Amino acid sequence: MSEGVGIENSIDLDQAKVDSELQPSHKADGVWPKLRIQHVSKSFQSKNGKVYVLEDINFEIQQGEFVCIVGPSGCGKTTLLNIVAGLEKADAGEVWANDYKINGAGTDRVVIFQEAALFPWLNVIKNVEFGLKLKGINGSKRRSTALEYLKMVHLTKFQNAHVHELSGGMKQRVAIARALAMNPEMLLMDEPFSALDAQTRWILHFELQNIWLKTKKTILFVTHNIREAVCLADRIIILSSSPGRIKKEFLVNLPRPRDDNDVNVAEYSTRIMKELKAEIDKVMKCEMDADSCVECDIKCTTEGVAKTDMGGGI
Amino acid sequence: MYSIFKRAVFFILLIGFWELLFRCGIWPEYVLPSPVSVYKTLIRGFQDQTFIIGIAISMKRIAIGYGISIVIGIFLGLLIGRVRVFEETLGSLISGLQTLPTICWLPLALLWFGLNDRAIIFLVIMGAVLSITVATDVGVKSVPPLYIRAAKTMGARGWKLYLEVIIPAALPHIITGMKQGWSFAWRSLMAGELLIVCLGLGHLMMIGRELNDMSQVIAVMIVIVIIGILVDRLFFVKMEKRIRERWGLVKG
Numbered sequence: 001m002s003e004g005v006g007i008e009n010s011i012d013l014d015q016a017k018v019d020s021e022l023q024p025s026h027k028a029d030g031v032w033p034k035l036r037i038q039h040v041s042k043s044f045q046s047k048n049g050k051v052y053v054l055e056d057i058n059f060e061i062q063q064g065e066f067v068c069i070v071g072p073s074g075c076g077k078t079t080l081l082n083i084v085a086g087l088e089k090a091d092a093g094e095v096w097a098n099d100y101k102i103n104g105a106g107t108d109r110v111v112i113f114q115e116a117a118l119f120p121w122l123n124v125i126k127n128v129e130f131g132l133k134l135k136g137i138n139g140s141k142r143r144s145t146a147l148e149y150l151k152m153v154h155l156t157k158f159q160n161a162h163v164h165e166l167s168g169g170m171k172q173r174v175a176i177a178r179a180l181a182m183n184p185e186m187l188l189m190d191e192p193f194s195a196l197d198a199q200t201r202w203i204l205h206f207e208l209q210n211i212w213l214k215t216k217k218t219i220l221f222v223t224h225n226i227r228e229a230v231c232l233a234d235r236i237i238i239l240s241s242s243p244g245r246i247k248k249e250f251l252v253n254l255p256r257p258r259d260d261n262d263v264n265v266a267e268y269s270t271r272i273m274k275e276l277k278a279e280i281d282k283v284m285k286c287e288m289d290a291d292s293c294v295e296c297d298i299k300c301t302t303e304g305v306a307k308t309d310m311g312g313g314i
Numbered sequence: 315m316y317s318i319f320k321r322a323v324f325f326i327l328l329i330g331f332w333e334l335l336f337r338c339g340i341w342p343e344y345v346l347p348s349p350v351s352v353y354k355t356l357i358r359g360f361q362d363q364t365f366i367i368g369i370a371i372s373m374k375r376i377a378i379g380y381g382i383s384i385v386i387g388i389f390l391g392l393l394i395g396r397v398r399v400f401e402e403t404l405g406s407l408i409s410g411l412q413t414l415p416t417i418c419w420l421p422l423a424l425l426w427f428g429l430n431d432r433a434i435i436f437l438v439i440m441g442a443v444l445s446i447t448v449a450t451d452v453g454v455k456s457v458p459p460l461y462i463r464a465a466k467t468m469g470a471r472g473w474k475l476y477l478e479v480i481i482p483a484a485l486p487h488i489i490t491g492m493k494q495g496w497s498f499a500w501r502s503l504m505a506g507e508l509l510i511v512c513l514g515l516g517h518l519m520m521i522g523r524e525l526n527d528m529s530q531v532i533a534v535m536i537v538i539v540i541i542g543i544l545v546d547r548l549f550f551v552k553m554e555k556r557i558r559e560r561w562g563l564v565k566g
């Protein structure tokens with residue numbers, strides 16, 4: 001297979017092209033892109049001087065697209081997501097959602113964090129209602145909406161449970177329900193499944209895809225796991241580290257819902273890894289000795305199943 | 315169960331020893347009354363309602379004073395915990411004042427309010443407010459930033475962020491401060507009532523002293539201890555445990 005799916009679709013990010021795409025019109029075919037990130041840069045002040053985390057990030061996400069950002073640990077994925085969420089300010093550049101410039105957090109972009117961030121003083125259903133209550137939606141309407149979304153993540157049975165009584169996977173599902181109940185235009189997910197075991201993650205990948213197929217939300221999903229990205233995304237954006245730049249983009253045209261263990265998903269992740277190997281090698285030469293651990297990481301991924309992490313070296 | 319049994323035996327032995335000491339007749343009755351006469355005084359105190367009225371008056375004072383100190387304490391704690399300027403200024407004042415025994419506020423209370431209820435309530439407030447302030451400050455500082463970020467993306471800001479997220483998240487610390495504050499408040503109340511004589515449990519003890527009625531003094535002391543224990547064990551210890559469990563701070 002994979003003829004129509006293949007790496008042919010990968011987009012080489014030539015900066016000039018990106019610029020020319022972004023500059024002229026924000027509005028292709030009279031439709032605003034859901035999210036437009038323009039020349040975003042970010043640095044942090046640390047003891048050893050300035051750390052450049054993100055450098056000139058540019059991309060767009062269309063309405064209803066499922067985009068994954070993949071990159072090694074510490075490359076600035078969370079920082080980028082926080083900037084989009086409005087929880088952090090970029091040093092330079094702009095982020096637009098539809099036709100307005102993002103300036104601070106907003107209920108149109110709800111974040112699902114790595115840890116569920118549920119509030120322990122509220123039970124499950126009240127957690128799901130939290131955002132609705134802040135919106136000023138009245139009691140019975142609030143309850144029925146919350147129940148509807150709890151049902152979507154198959155947790156109605158646990159509506160009165162306390163947070164500390166839930167497993168990690170259940171917490172993350174409640175967090176998804178809580179975010180969906182806000183009916184945001186965009187879901188921002190920061191490695192939401194990385195703390196879970198493979199089995200639970202597998203189930204949640206299915207659930208998330210089904211929810212996405214049902215609701216057609218725009219999703220920006222951060223992960224460092226290429227296989228997870230291939231399993232979930234329409235489009236994968238690869239970030240390099242220090243400073244974080246967009247390295248490459250891949251389109252994934254596999255049918256949904258996809259399965260982590262599906263041959264096509266596995267094959268596609270392997271091909272992306274191979275494609276990236278050149279990049280990795282290039283960077284490794286600058287950063288470390290040639291016989292690096294990333295090499296064996298890649299070997300593992302071409303053979304094994306679970307280990308599609310990017311290692312630390314891109 | 316076994317520990318309750320041990321405790322019961324201990325108290326029975328203690329009372330037995332006390333009775334024995336009394337029977338020896340080394341000290342006159344106004345120095346050491348018998349357990350029986352203390353018991354009789356207790357019963358009489360509740361029957362003729364003097365103790366009940368005393369308890370009611372004292373409880374009213376502490377309810378007012380303690381209530382006010384919860385409000386002020388949480389407010390100040392939030393200010394110090396969230397606003398840099400207040401932390402650097404007010405924060406240092408509060409930690410300085412904490413070293414001051416509450417009873418040192420008595421002269422000031424007398425000059426400001428005179429020999430009355432308000433002076434006692436002032437003492438109660440000064441007893442409790444600092445503990446609650448400090449605990450709230452610590453609680454606010456230990457609120458996981460993740461909660462605040464999550465709440466912000468769901469549209470919480472301004473006072474709603476405080477009411478819906480920061481205060482509940484800090485509650486395990488706040489309740490510990492309230493527990494400590496309660497015990498300080500209870501002590502200040504008794505000190506105040508003994509020194510500013512105007513009804514209440516402390517006043518009942520002073521009456522006992524004036525009448526050389528030691529059994530009344532001891533009976534009131536017992537009442538004070540029991541109220542202290544009841545509030546601490548039945549309310550605060552339980553609340554603290556429940557909250558810590560709910561917040562996932564201990565394994566339920």
Ligand SMILES: Nc1ncnc2c1ncn2[C@@H]1O[C@H](COP(=O)(O)OP(=O)(O)OP(=O)(O)O)[C@@H](O)[C@H]1O
Binds near residue numbers: 046080224
């Ligand atoms: N508040 C901060 N102050 C200083 N440095 C920071 C801050 N936040 C992040 N950084 C630095 O920015 C870099 C990127 O961090 P970020 O959390 O965005 O990485 P990440 O790609 O999400 O990594 P991971 O996959 O491990 O979550 C890191 O080197 C980190 O040390």
Ligand SMILES: [Mg+2]
Binds near residue numbers: 079190191
């Ligand atoms: Mg991260």
